[in-house]
Amino acid sequence: MTDEPQISLRGVTHAYMTDDGPLPVLRDLNITVQKGAFTAVVGPSGCGKSTLTRLIAGLMFPDEGEVRLGGKLVKSPRSTVGMAFQNPVLLEWRSILRNVLLPLEIVANDLSQSQREDRARELLALVGLEGFEEKKPSELSGGMRQRASLCRALVHRPEVLILDEPFGALDAFTREDLWQIMHELRHEEEFTCLLITHDLRESVFLADEVVVLSGRPATTQEVLKVTLGKDRVLDDLYTPEATDMLAHLRHQIQIAQGRGEELAA
Amino acid sequence: MNILRKAAIPIIAIIVFVLFWEWLVWVNGWPNYKMASPSDLGPAFWKFRWLFLQYGWETLWRTVAGLMLAIVFGTLIGMIMGFSRTARDGLYPLLVGFNAIPKATVVPVIALMFVGAHDMNTILIAFLISFFPIAVSISIGLSTLEPEYRDILRSLGASKFTIFRKIALPKTLPEFFGALKVAVTLAFIGTNLMEIVEPHGKGLGHLFDSGKISADYPLMFAVLIALAVLGIFLYYVVVYLEKIFAGWAERAET
Numbered sequence A: 001m002t003d004e005p006q007i008s009l010r011g012v013t014h015a016y017m018t019d020d021g022p023l024p025v026l027r028d029l030n031i032t033v034q035k036g037a038f039t040a041v042v043g044p045s046g047c048g049k050s051t052l053t054r055l056i057a058g059l060m061f062p063d064e065g066e067v068r069l070g071g072k073l074v075k076s077p078r079s080t081v082g083m084a085f086q087n088p089v090l091l092e093w094r095s096i097l098r099n100v101l102l103p104l105e106i107v108a109n110d111l112s113q114s115q116r117e118d119r120a121r122e123l124l125a126l127v128g129l130e131g132f133e134e135k136k137p138s139e140l141s142g143g144m145r146q147r148a149s150l151c152r153a154l155v156h157r158p159e160v161l162i163l164d165e166p167f168g169a170l171d172a173f174t175r176e177d178l179w180q181i182m183h184e185l186r187h188e189e190e191f192t193c194l195l196i197t198h199d200l201r202e203s204v205f206l207a208d209e210v211v212v213l214s215g216r217p218a219t220t221q222e223v224l225k226v227t228l229g230k231d232r233v234l235d236d237l238y239t240p241e242a243t244d245m246l247a248h249l250r251h252q253i254q255i256a257q258g259r260g261e262e263l264a265a
Numbered sequence B: 001m002n003i004l005r006k007a008a009i010p011i012i013a014i015i016v017f018v019l020f021w022e023w024l025v026w027v028n029g030w031p032n033y034k035m036a037s038p039s040d041l042g043p044a045f046w047k048f049r050w051l052f053l054q055y056g057w058e059t060l061w062r063t064v065a066g067l068m069l070a071i072v073f074g075t076l077i078g079m080i081m082g083f084s085r086t087a088r089d090g091l092y093p094l095l096v097g098f099n100a101i102p103k104a105t106v107v108p109v110i111a112l113m114f115v116g117a118h119d120m121n122t123i124l125i126a127f128l129i130s131f132f133p134i135a136v137s138i139s140i141g142l143s144t145l146e147p148e149y150r151d152i153l154r155s156l157g158a159s160k161f162t163i164f165r166k167i168a169l170p171k172t173l174p175e176f177f178g179a180l181k182v183a184v185t186l187a188f189i190g191t192n193l194m195e196i197v198e199p200h201g202k203g204l205g206h207l208f209d210s211g212k213i214s215a216d217y218p219l220m221f222a223v224l225i226a227l228a229v230l231g232i233f234l235y236y237v238v239v240y241l242e243k244i245f246a247g248w249a250e251r252a253e254t
Helices: A049-056 A096-106 A113-126 A142-154 A172-188 A200-206 A234-238 A240-264 B002-028 B038-047 B049-083 B085-100 B103-113 B118-143 B147-154 B160-197 B203-213 B217-249
Strands: A007-018 A021-033 A038-042 A064-069 A081-085 A160-164 A192-196 A209-213 A220-225
Touching: A007 A049, A021 A038, A021 A049, A021 A192, A021 A209, A021 A220, A038 A200, A049 A064, A049 A160, A049 A192, A081 A142, A081 B147, A096 A113, A096 A142, A096 B147, A096 B160, A113 A142, A113 A172, A142 A160, A142 A172, A172 A200, A172 A234, A192 A200, A200 A234, A200 A240, A209 A240, A220 A240, A234 A240, B002 B038, B038 B049, B038 B217, B049 B085, B049 B118, B049 B160, B049 B203, B049 B217, B085 B118, B103 B118, B103 B160, B118 B160, B147 B160, B160 B203, B160 B217, B203 B217
Parallel strands: A038 A192, A038 A209, A081 A160, A160 A192
Antiparallel strands: A007 A021, A007 A064, A209 A220
């Protein structure tokens, strides 16, 4: 079992039913993420990236093909998954600490209340939210809310972390702060991550591998191995090596968009 | 200081209003059958003080009972419409149509259906007139819940009921209390409608009717003021409950 990839999509094809008949969004999509790896998925907008997250989370099922987590076929949602979205969706009536504790109220585990709180506080401290535990989400900035949302996604020690454009709505500097925090989280916590993004710099800075999806219906167009080292700093993005990767990805996205236009015509 | 200011502003507003009213009647030289002045009301209240207490209580408890029924039934209908698109499509025209019927016309129908059951009839009208805003607000609150809110729990395998209890219900509370503020005054209208249109010797509506029959105009005005006071009282009970249960929705003043 140990050599099974943590996330595996094989020949995944999916279409939505609309009034004008089926609308194919994914076609014969293959993605493999090894245990502990960090994969970013980029692609033109509207190419079915969010559908992908819902398939992996077991919130939806593909028309064809199979989605496996840790070798097991995904048939229903499972507690070994953590999710964060562009909208941090914190519960306004709960304190930050109680927001982070939410998954532990659902997932059956044998932790005592104080152990749960210790775990939540430890994560909050890790993302720099120490001292904000008792604040309400409305008292925090957008970047801080998103950090709390990451803590909630990780509090139950999921094997798989699914991030659906979590930094998309933040300003450029806050986003870069959160990239650093993602690196720190990855250093401290054990998880396999799939990040959906439309920011190429983000994908190169955070991931080990970048998957480029084609225009709708999306299929795997290109897989790029990121050759930057494990410990990355923002300056690494301005090296010739990174610039080459970014240029390559940019070119791939243009191809993907071109294909999308062809299909629309 | 702040609390003092908070209490002083509405009290001053009421005093100014009463003085203006008194002045208006005085300057126009209106007789009290055209417009009673605030100074006429004191004696009217005093003369019928025990009746005011008794009838006021009857009006109050039947209004609250009708409102409770509206909360239970309105929440139920709201939940059904909030969770099921089919139910929403099917129930909306029915509800809107029902709500459009003037309740004054329903009063005699109800009175005929349940002859003699005055308390029940009154509660029924208070309920019928006030459940609509509650049902609509709950259904809108539930149907506009962003899917991500559901997904954070659903992706962990939480049941529909857990999602409702932990997320959908608390998230809908601000809308619910907004509707309840409307419903609370509507329920009063319902109670009095029954008391006045189908008099049965109970409630402030009956006292109003007695004032009309005996041409005691200050009494009629006094009843209106008593109703306003009861309405204000119930409204602030709702505001108080809202502060407790949905206080988080209030933004700090900036």
